[in-house]
Amino acid sequence: xxxxxxxxxxxxxxxxxxxxxxxxxxxxxxxxxxxxxxxxxxxxxxxxxxxxxxxxxxxxxxxxxxxxxxxxxxxxxxxxxxxxxxxxxxxxxxxxxxxxxxxxxxxxxxxxxxxxxxxxxxxxxxxxxxxxxxxxxxxxxxxxxxxxxxxxxxxxxxxxxxxxxxxx
Numbered sequence: 001x002x003x004x005x006x007x008x009x010x011x012x013x014x015x016x017x018x019x020x021x022x023x024x025x026x027x028x029x030x031x032x033x034x035x036x037x038x039x040x041x042x043x044x045x046x047x048x049x050x051x052x053x054x055x056x057x058x059x060x061x062x063x064x065x066x067x068x069x070x071x072x073x074x075x076x077x078x079x080x081x082x083x084x085x086x087x088x089x090x091x092x093x094x095x096x097x098x099x100x101x102x103x104x105x106x107x108x109x110x111x112x113x114x115x116x117x118x119x120x121x122x123x124x125x126x127x128x129x130x131x132x133x134x135x136x137x138x139x140x141x142x143x144x145x146x147x148x149x150x151x152x153x154x155x156x157x158x159x160x161x162x163x164x165x166x167x168x
Contacts, residue, residue, distance in 0.1 A: 008052040015061055016045060023069050026131050029114070030073040030122065040076060044068035066133075066141035070123060077119070113163035121156035128153055 020041060027037035044065050055061060114122055120142075127138040128149070135153075139146045 008049070008058075011058065011061060012045065012049055012052065015048075015065065019062060019065065020045070022131060023065060026066075026126055027069050027073050029111070029126055029130060030070075031076050032115070036076050037073075040069055040072040043072050060140075063137070063140045066127070066131075066137075067143060070127075070141060074119065109164060109167045110160075113160055113167065116163055117156060117159055120152055121159060124149055124152045125156045125160065 023041045023044065024034075024037050027040040028034055031037050031040065047068050048061060048064055051064075052058065052061070055064065114125065117125070123142060124138060127133045127141055128135070133141065135146050135149045139149045142149070144152075
């Protein structure tokens with residue numbers, strides 16, 4: 001045992017205490033329902049626990065978690081779409097009644113516009129502005145270059161602006 005490095009359970013518990021709520025909020029905005037968002041985050045932490053000993057750099061465990069949450073959320077969205085591909089229709093996630101009441105019209109319009117953006121554009125905006133990650137942290141979480149984050153953010157903001165204009 002390396003006395004200079006904390007135990008995996010301590011590290012994972014600390015990450016959970018500090019970041020689980022923010023990761024759940026990120027997943028919630030991507031997926032649209034709390035239960036699935038919580039499942040996505042729990043699965044990410046379980047994956048980290050299973051793989052912690054094989055991480056090249058345990059200090060990047062949070063990067064691993066963010067990437068896992070994004071990937072798990074994408075998988076949930078793909079599974080939701082699969083049956084509707086055969087049926088010919090797709091219904092976007094429905095916000096809960098309590099969420100609808102809590103959100104103002106403007107915020108609701110932004111959330112609806114975000115849901116209409118293509119996946120990568122939605123993800124980059126959520127990571128940059130909702131999770132308040134830097135361009136570098138966003139690039140790491142998404143597995144892309146910093147330049148891709150910058151250009152995707154620019155395009156996403158333009159598209160979001162157009163969608164909000166249509167809403168008015």
